[in-house]
Structure formats: structure tokens, C-alpha cells
Amino acid sequence: MGRVSKPIAVIGPTATGKSDLALDVAERVGGQIVNIDAQQMYRGMDVGTAKLPVSERRGITHHMIDVLDVTDVATVANYQHDAGQIVDDLLSRSIVPVIVGGSMMYIQSLLDHWTFPATDPVVRAKWEALLEAEGLGAVHQALRSVDPVAADTILPTDGRRMVRALEVVEITGRPFAASQPTRGDSRWGTTIIGLDRETDELDDRILRRTALMFEQGLVEEVEKLIPLGLREGQTARRAIGYAQVLAALDGEYPMAEAQEITAQGTRRYVRRQRSWFRRDTRVTWLNPADSDVVGRAVQVAGIAG
Structure with a gap:
């Protein structure tokens, strides 16, 4: 079977x-995994992120997993x-990067420039002060007043x-979306494979997984x-599941309700993911x-053989 670069x-x-x-796919092409799940970058956040244990990784090297402490701030720019x-290093060594996440x-x-x-x-400090003093609702309202599209697309x-x-x-005087890239040719010529399931089936999987x-x-x-600082972490403590358990431990609701709210939050997040990904015409859905x-995935990637 041929190789891809x-x-x-x-x-x-x-x-x-x-x-x-x-x-x-990584086994088939001799590749290595590059994680693109923001929460799986945190050390110790294993169960709630469905992180594969090392024993189940089939000896395949995984990158961008367990690279942050829960007190670290995960940023898109640093990840990029x-x-x-x-990815550049793997390609220079003729190793196929298999990028996976949601x-x-x-x-x-x-994948975009x-x-x-x-x-x-x-x-930044001005808006962070508003968040600290008046909470999420005030920040969401401020955003809606200047950029209603961003207010509708960013989780409140x-x-x-x-x-x-x-x-x-x-800073820019332009809507937030204007700072984001338009989709063109994917970086490195990446083949993008999308997976999805029927809504009822996926909802059932989410319930069982939660x-x-x-x-x-x-x-x-x-x-x-x-x-280890989970409560102090700006991004880790807000992850779905972790935020709900913390709230239950603080007495805001029973732990059984935390489980239910976690499943609900995951379903809402899935709807947003689906809407986002379906707009990307570069994706081949399987x-x-x-x-x-x-076999279909490697064929789409040009490794038919």
C-alpha cells in the first residue's frame, strides 16, 4: 500500500x-496521533474527557495529550x-499525522491559515473585571450589544x-467573526474525514457514555x-462534566442531577459541533x-491499494 505525505x-x-x-487509520498508514480535543490536553482529566488509557493506544504515539496542568490556560493560539x-516534524520524517478530535x-x-x-x-482586563464582578450574564449582554452574531455563536x-x-x-472595530479565517485549501493538504451518527443514536450514546x-x-x-488547582483553572474547570461535578460538590444540586446536566450539556455541544462541521465543504462524511x-477513510486520503 502506498504512503501519503x-x-x-x-x-x-x-x-x-x-x-x-x-x-x-494510524495503524493502517503507520501514522501517529495528534490530539485536537482541548480538554484531553490536561493531565489528570481522563475519565471525563474519554481519554484513551495508554494501554489502549496500541503502541501508537499520541501527541498533544497530557501537556497542560489544570491551572494552565488552554489557548487556541498556543495549540496552533x-x-x-x-505536524511539520512528523511530515519531515515521512510519518502520517492522524489528527483527531472535535x-x-x-x-x-x-487546518486553516x-x-x-x-x-x-x-x-482584556476591563472585560475580565466585568466577568468577575457581574458574571457571565453581564458579559454576554455586553457582547450582544456590540456583536450579536458572536453572542449567538459563543456559548453563554x-x-x-x-x-x-x-x-x-x-481593538479592531470589526465583528469577532471577521478575525477568523475563511475556509480554503486545508493546511498541508490535509484530508478531512468526518464521522456522525443519527441524532437518536448519538443521544443514546451520550447518555450511556455519561x-x-x-x-x-x-x-x-x-x-x-x-x-492540584482545578477550581483556580480558568479553562479546565469549565469543561463539561467537571463544571457540573464541582457545582454538585459545592451543594448547588445533587450529584445525580450533575450527571443529567452533563448529558444535556453534551447534547447541546454536539448540536453546535454538527452545525459547525457541516458548513465545511472539505469534509468527507463517513x-x-x-x-x-x-478502508473508505484511507481511500479518501489517497492510499487506495
Whole structure:
């Protein structure tokens, strides 16, 4: 079978089976995995992110996993830089990067030519102060007043991204979306494979996956991460599942309700992922239930043989 000198990306909504397909593809082409799930970059955040244990990685090298402490701030710009260097290095050694994950902005930062707007510490501090003093609702309302499109597309619980959008709008005088790239040819000529499932099937998978996370020790994982600074982390503590467990531990609602809210939040996130990815005409969509989905993926990537 021939080799390719370009990456293969496996993207799509949460719980569609991306990790399994990526491993199968990496085995087939002798590739290595480049993670593009923002939460899996955190050390110790394993159960709640469905991170594959090392024992289940089939001896395949994984990059951009366990590279941050829970007190570190995950940023799209830093990810773009670090992951881009890894992809360049793998390609220079004729190793196929198999990029896998569902974090929308991270995918776009890596696969599109995205130059990030400058930051202004004074402007940033002003909006961060509003978030701290008056909460998410006030920041969301401020964003809606200057950029309603951004207010509709950014989760109202994502305070950090809303602050960044307000900063960009104030600095540039243009809508937040204007600072984002338009989709053209994918960087490195990456082949983009998308996985999705029927909504009812995916909802069922999310329910079962969420229940399994709580059964397998998500609460205990959060309790272990608290002394390591989870509560202080700007981005880690807001991850779906972790935020809900923290709230339950603080007495805001019972832990059983935390599980239910986690599943609901995941379903909402999946809807946003699906809408985002479906707009990208470069994606070749495959059915994960196809008995030869691996063969189809490598064929699309130009490794038919």
C-alpha cells in the first residue's frame, strides 16, 4: 500500500467513534496521533474527557495529550503553534499525522491559515473585571450589544471566549467573526474525514457514555484534581462534566442531577459541533457503522491499494 505525505484529520461531534477510527487509520498508514480535543490536553482529566488509557493506544504515539496542568490556560493560539510544529516534524520524517478530535476552534486554527488578532492587556482586563464582578450574564449582554452574531455563536457559559470576542471587537472595530479565517485549501493538504451518527443514536450514546463516566470515577477524579488547582483553572474547570461535578460538590444540586446536566450539556455541544462541521465543504462524511469505514477513510486520503 502506498504512503501519503499529508495529514489525515478525523473530526466530528462528540461520541461518534473518532478515536477508534483514528487508531485504525494510524495503524493502517503507520501514522501517529495528534490530539485536537482541548480538554484531553490536561493531565489528570481522563475519565471525563474519554481519554484513551495508554494501554489502549496500541503502541501508537499520541501527541498533544497530557501537556497542560489544570491551572494552565488552554489557548487556541498556543495549540496552533505547538501542534503545527508537531505536524511539520512528523511530515519531515515521512510519518502520517492522524489528527483527531472535535474542538471546533482548535481544528480551524490548525487546518486553516489563521492569524490571531493582537491582544491589549488593558482592554482584556476591563472585560475580565466585568466577568468577575457581574458574571457571565453581564458579559454576554455586553457582547450582544456590540456583536450579536458572536453572542449567538459563543456559548453563554464560555466567559473566557466572550471576553476575547469583546477584546477583539474593541481593538479592531470589526465583528469577532471577521478575525477568523475563511475556509480554503486545508493546511498541508490535509484530508478531512468526518464521522456522525443519527441524532437518536448519538443521544443514546451520550447518555450511556455519561453514565459510564460517573460509574468509572469522574467524581473521584474531580476530587483528586481540586488540590492540584482545578477550581483556580480558568479553562479546565469549565469543561463539561467537571463544571457540573464541582457545582454538585459545592451543594448547588445533587450529584445525580450533575450527571443529567452533563448529558444535556453534551447534547447541546454536539448540536453546535454538527452545525459547525457541516458548513465545511472539505469534509468527507463517513458512517462509523460501515464495516469497511477504515478502508473508505484511507481511500479518501489517497492510499487506495
